Amino acid sequence: MRKLRVLILGAAFAADLHLDAYSRIREKVDIVGVCDRKLDLVHALIEKYGLSNCTAYDDCDKAIAECDCDLVDVCLPNFLHHDVTIKALKRGRNVICEKPLATTVEDAQDMVDTAEKMNKHIYYAEDWLFAPAFRKAMDILKSGKVGKPLYVRARECHSGSHSPFAQRIEYCGGGAMVHLGVHPVCFLLAMKNNEWEELVAMTSGGCEDNLVHKGMEGEDWAGVFIRFKDGTFATIEANYVTMGGMEDVMNIYCESGCVHIDLSAGPIQAFSIPGLDYTIEKAEITTGWSTPAVDEKHALGYCGEIEHFVDCALKGIDAEVGLRGIDGLETLKVINLVYQSARDGVAIKNES
Ligand SMILES: NC(=O)c1ccc[n+]([C@@H]2O[C@H](COP(=O)([O-])OP(=O)(O)OC[C@H]3O[C@@H](n4cnc5c(N)ncnc54)[C@H](O)[C@@H]3O)[C@@H](O)[C@H]2O)c1
Incomplete structure (x- = not known):
């Protein structure tokens, strides 16, 4: 079987998540290049994952121009997503792009338009859609045994x-x-x-108005209520004031039942006086009682999403709904309206 040749841009946290996923499907993928302006990070990843046919680059333009690959995987800071994606698409490559698709709706739209013009695909790396527990929840909903979802809190x-x-x-x-x-x-x-009707949001505002992170320009607390066109509701919350490890939680209340998913609540509890080496993402300490994650990268969906993208790229097709460039664009549009609603203190209707 032909293997997909992948160039990874960025060699930090997200690149490591993706490389862990690629390393589980070596029969389908060859990592032919990794690029980061910090070459020591590139070499560390090449060594960690035993990448034998991989060229180390420290310049993205050079990597995109010179690396003979099928797909470019963008694991760079958000503000760089647009430029490298456009260059890779124009070079005839498909692209995986980490979230958010871009820093502005205009840039994200340009990326989606360019992919269409070049007849290439942007695969939008939304790992939640491949988290096994969330997929199981969707299977339960599809079975009809809990009825129609009426309200989701996530x-x-x-x-x-x-x-x-x-x-x-x-x-x-x-x-x-x-x-x-x-x-x-x-x-x-x-x-x-994508059929939402109206949203109303509030955020902590950024800098001095933040709850904790006074040096951060963006908000450290945000919440939004959304009403969908089918008359159902959701509350979505995001914050940087949560200690004790990352929380990825969804509660789905339905007509004849409910489904509760907590990606961070694993089946293991451990107690350690000196502290474990690692428990879960973003946990500040590992001493005392903890809930060590079980195959965290798989549980959070990174392995499933990467394998899905590789399969799609090998077949030359687009990704599932939620994982396409257009989905990254629609998500960013809603997030920008969340900010507008919070700033102006108004509810916003979906005009599209
Ligand atoms: N899906 C998820 O859950 C998830 C988790 C973490 C990060 N991300 C996303 O992944 C992306 C990368 O985040 P991160 O945390 O890995 O790292 P980061 O944002 O800290 O930086 C990534 C790397 O980019 C390199 N870099 C910066 N400018 C460069 C340039 N001009 N040329 C080459 N290299 C350059 C840096 O040296 C760094 O090693 C972000 O978009 C982030 O939102 C997604």
Whole structure:
């Protein structure tokens, strides 16, 4: 079978998540290049994953121009997504792009338009859609045994981003809602086929108005109520004031039942006086009682999404609903309206 040749741009946290996923499907993929302006990070990943036919690059333009690949996987800070995606598409490559698709709706629209013009695909890396527990929840809904979902409450929260680029809106596009809320927003839009009717939001505002992160331009707390065209509701929350590890939670209340999913509540509880090596993403401490994650990258959906994208790229087809460039664009549009609603103190109707 022909293998997909992949160039990864970025060699930090997200690149490591993706490489872990690629390493589980080596029979389908060859990583032919990794690029980061910090070459030591590139070499560390090449060594960690034993990448034998992989070229190390420290310049994205050079990597895109020279690397003989089928797909470019963008794991760079948000403000760089647009330029490298456009260049890769124009070079005839399909693209995986990490969330959010871009820092502005205009850039995201340009990316989607360019993909269409070049007859290539943007695969939008929304891992929630491949988290096994969320997929099981969707199977339960599809079975009809809990009835129609009437109200969904969803949140992603933790204590703050590790990325220096997350501090300035110019580099990242916003605060907790664009970084974390982007997951539940995309998931719910996919579930409801983008058919939302009205939203009203509130955020902590950024900088001095934030609850904790006074040096961060984006908000560290955000919440939005959404009414969908089918008359049902959702509450979505994102914040950087949550300690004790990342929370990825969804509660779905239906006509004849309900489904509760908590990606961070694993089946193992451990107690350690010296502290474990690792428990779950963003946990501040590992001493005392903890809930160590079980195959966290799989549980959060990274493995499933990457394998899906590889399969789609090998077949030359687009991804599932929720994981296409257009879904990244629609998600960013809603997030920008969340910010507008919070800023202006108004409810916003869907004009499209
Ligand atoms: N899906 C998820 O759950 C998830 C989790 C983490 C990050 N992400 C996304 O992944 C992307 C990367 O985030 P991250 O946390 O890995 O890292 P990051 O944002 O801290 O930086 C990524 C890397 O980009 C490199 N870089 C910066 N400018 C560069 C340039 N001009 N040329 C080459 N390299 C450059 C940096 O050296 C760094 O190693 C972001 O868009 C983020 O939102 C998604």
